Amino acid sequence: MTQDATTGRMGRPARTSRDEILRAARIVIDRDGWQKLTIRALGKELGVGAATIYHHVRDREDLLIQLLVEHAGRSIDVSLPEEPEARILAAAVAIRDTLAALPWATEVLATDGFLARLGGRAVQMVEAIVATAIAAGASQEDAVALFRNIWYLTVGEIQVRARTDSRPEARDARASRFADLDAEATPALASIGEQWVAWAAHDTYADGVASIIAGTLRRSG
Amino acid sequence: MTQDATTGRMGRPARTSRDEILRAARIVIDRDGWQKLTIRALGKELGVGAATIYHHVRDREDLLIQLLVEHAGRSIDVSLPEEPEARILAAAVAIRDTLAALPWATEVLATDGFLARLGGRAVQMVEAIVATAIAAGASQEDAVALFRNIWYLTVGEIQVRARTDSRPEARDARASRFADLDAEATPALASIGEQWVAWAAHDTYADGVASIIAGTLRRSG
DNA sequence: CTAACTTATGGAACATGTTCGACAAGTCTG
DNA sequence: CAGACTTGTCGAACATGTTCCATAAGTTAG
Numbered sequence: 029m030t031q032d033a034t035t036g037r038m039g040r041p042a043r044t045s046r047d048e049i050l051r052a053a054r055i056v057i058d059r060d061g062w063q064k065l066t067i068r069a070l071g072k073e074l075g076v077g078a079a080t081i082y083h084h085v086r087d088r089e090d091l092l093i094q095l096l097v098e099h100a101g102r103s104i105d106v107s108l109p110e111e112p113e114a115r116i117l118a119a120a121v122a123i124r125d126t127l128a129a130l131p132w133a134t135e136v137l138a139t140d141g142f143l144a145r146l147g148g149r150a151v152q153m154v155e156a157i158v159a160t161a162i163a164a165g166a167s168q169e170d171a172v173a174l175f176r177n178i179w180y181l182t183v184g185e186i187q188v189r190a191r192t193d194s195r196p197e198a199r200d201a202r203a204s205r206f207a208d209l210d211a212e213a214t215p216a217l218a219s220i221g222e223q224w225v226a227w228a229a230h231d232t233y234a235d236g237v238a239s240i241i242a243g244t245l246r247r248s249g
Numbered sequence: 250m251t252q253d254a255t256t257g258r259m260g261r262p263a264r265t266s267r268d269e270i271l272r273a274a275r276i277v278i279d280r281d282g283w284q285k286l287t288i289r290a291l292g293k294e295l296g297v298g299a300a301t302i303y304h305h306v307r308d309r310e311d312l313l314i315q316l317l318v319e320h321a322g323r324s325i326d327v328s329l330p331e332e333p334e335a336r337i338l339a340a341a342v343a344i345r346d347t348l349a350a351l352p353w354a355t356e357v358l359a360t361d362g363f364l365a366r367l368g369g370r371a372v373q374m375v376e377a378i379v380a381t382a383i384a385a386g387a388s389q390e391d392a393v394a395l396f397r398n399i400w401y402l403t404v405g406e407i408q409v410r411a412r413t414d415s416r417p418e419a420r421d422a423r424a425s426r427f428a429d430l431d432a433e434a435t436p437a438l439a440s441i442g443e444q445w446v447a448w449a450a451h452d453t454y455a456d457g458v459a460s461i462i463a464g465t466l467r468r469s470g
Numbered sequence: 471c472t473a474a475c476t477t478a479t480g481g482a483a484c485a486t487g488t489t490c491g492a493c494a495a496g497t498c499t500g
Numbered sequence: 501c502a503g504a505c506t507t508g509t510c511g512a513a514c515a516t517g518t519t520c521c522a523t524a525a526g527t528t529a530g
Contacts, residue, residue: 039477040525066516077480079519084478088517138408139416140449144430151435159437168441172448177457180405181398187359188404195360209365214372216380220389227393228361235468236398236461243460260507261495287486298510300489305508309487472530479524486516494509500502 044076046084050094057095062132092136093145099130101148108156112164113241119156120178120237126150127186134190138183140176161241166248174244178237185233265297267305271315278316283353313357314366320351322369329377333385334462340377341399341458347371348407355411359404361397387469395465399458406454 052073056065067088071078085091105122108115123143127133136142143150154175161171211218220227273294277286288309292299306312326343329336344364348354357363364371375396382392432439441448 038475038527040479040527042478044478067518068516071480078517079481080479082518138405138412140409140413151430151438155435155438158441162437168437168444169448169451171437172441172445173451173453173456176449177402177453177460180409180454180457181402182405183409184359184401184403184405187408188361188401191359192361209372214376216383216392217372217376220379220393223389224393227390228397230390230394232394232398233401235394235465236401239398239461239464240457241460242464242467244456246463247456259497259505261497261509263508265508288488289486292510299487300511301509303488474527474529476527477525479522481520481522483520484518488514490511490513492509492511494507496505496507498503498505500504 042084044074044080044084046094048074049081049084049091050098053091053095057132065132089136092132096127096130096133096136097146097148100126100146100150103129104149104153106149106152112160113238113245115160116157116174116178116241117234117237119153119160120182121234123150123153124182124185124233127182128189131190134187137186140179143179161245161248164245164248166245170244170248174240177240177244181233181236181240185236263305265295265301265305267315269295270302270305270312271319274312274316278353286353310357313353317348317351317354317357318367318369321347321367321371324350325370325374327370327373333381334459334466336381337378337395337399337462338455338458340374340381341403342455344371344374345403345406345454348403349410352411355408358407364400382466382469385466385469387466391465391469395461398461398465402454402457402461406457 049070053065053070056069056073060069067081068078070091071081074081081091085094104126108118108122127137139145143154157175157178158168158171161174162168166174209218217224270291274286274291277290277294281290288302289299291312292302295302302312306315325347329339329343348358360366364375378396378399379389379392382395383389387395430439438445
C-alpha cells in the first residue's frame, strides 16, 4: 500500500492512484455490471497489471467498501421524523434501502462496525438510532444492543433476499419442498403449503425493525 | 449427477458414492479443520479426481448443505417450553446455537428456505415457531412473517459474528474508528466511545428475538 | 553526476471452484 | 458373443483472488 505523504516523497512515481482505481471500477460496473468487476478486468480498464492494484487497495473487499463509501455517504435519505420509534425505524429503512440498492454491498457488509467504515451519512443514521433510543430512556448499553439487533436483521434480510433471487434453482426447489412436508409431523407448515412462497415475497423488514424497537424501548423505559 | 435407480441400472458402476464423499468430508474436517475442505483435498482423501466429485454432488454449496443435514437433523435440542413466547424463543435459540456451532454453515445459510433443506429437527423447529404463533392467535401470514424476521436476525447474527472474529484487522480497526468520531456530529456515539467494543461482545440475540415475537403477537392477538 | 535508496509495476505462479471432452467400464439387445 | 448404449472417471483447462520477486523509475545523499 502507498506510504503516507508526511515524509519526504521518494521512490518511483505512481502511475495509478486509488482515486483512479475507484473511478475505473465505477465505469466497469456501469458498463458491464458489477459481476464483471474483477481485479484483472479493472487492471485492463486502467491499462495496468492486476498486481499493481494491490499497491493501492488492500484487497477486493477493501475496494468494494471504498466504492460504497461514496454512494452511502451521498445517497442516504436524511429526513427523519421526530417521534422516537418512527425516527429509528426510518433510519433503519434508509440504511436498508441504500445498501440493498448496491448489489456488491452484499459481499462485504457482514461485519460489526461496517457502517462506521462507510462514514458520512451512514454513521449519521447510526447516531440517529442510538441517540434517539437514549433520548427515549434507554441506557447507552441498551441503545447499542438495539442498534446491533437492527443491524443483524438488516444484514440477514439483505443477504437472504440477494441470494434467494440470484439463484433461480433455490426458488423452484423451495416451492416443491414445502409441498412435500409431512402433514403429520408438521401440520402448520403443511397447511400453509404453497402460500409460503407468495408470502415470503412480502417485505416484512419494517415490521421486524418496529418490533425490535418497541421491545427494546419497553424493556428500558 | 447420478440417475435415479428406478430404471434398470446401466452404465459404468460407480466407484464413489455420495455417502462416501460425505464421510470423507467429515474426516477431512475433523482432522484438518473445515477450511481445508477443498474439492481437490476431498478428492485426494477419496483417491479420486476432483472432477469426479461433481458427478455425485452438484457443487460445493450442495456438499456443505448435505453435511449440515445430518448435524442439524440430529443435534438440535428439542425440549421446548409450553408458554408461547418462551417456546418460540427456545426454538430460535436452538437453531442459532446449532448453526453457529457448524462454522461452514455461514457460507451457505443465507437463503430463503434453507432450514427446509436441512429437514429433520430443523424443520421441526420451524414448525414449532409457526404453529405456536398461530396457536397464540396470529394469522398464518403473520406467523410466516414472524418466522422470516427471526430467520433474518439469525442469519445476520451468525454471519456478522463469524466474519467479525475471523478477521482480526476488523476488530482492531473498529476500536480506533469509534474513537475518531466527531463529537459534534455524532455526540451519542462519541460518548459511548470505546465501550462499544465491549458491549458488542455481549449476546443480544435472545433479546432481539424476544422483541420480534412480542411485537408480532401483540399486533396479531 | 554517480550511487544508494525507495517505491511502483507487472509477469509468473499458486490455490480454488468449476466445466469440458475423451476415455473407461459396465449392461443390454440382437 | 458383438456392438450399442449409458454412465462414471479424470486430465486439462479456465476464471478468479492473491502473493512473490525481479525490474523500472524516480529522489536524494555524497
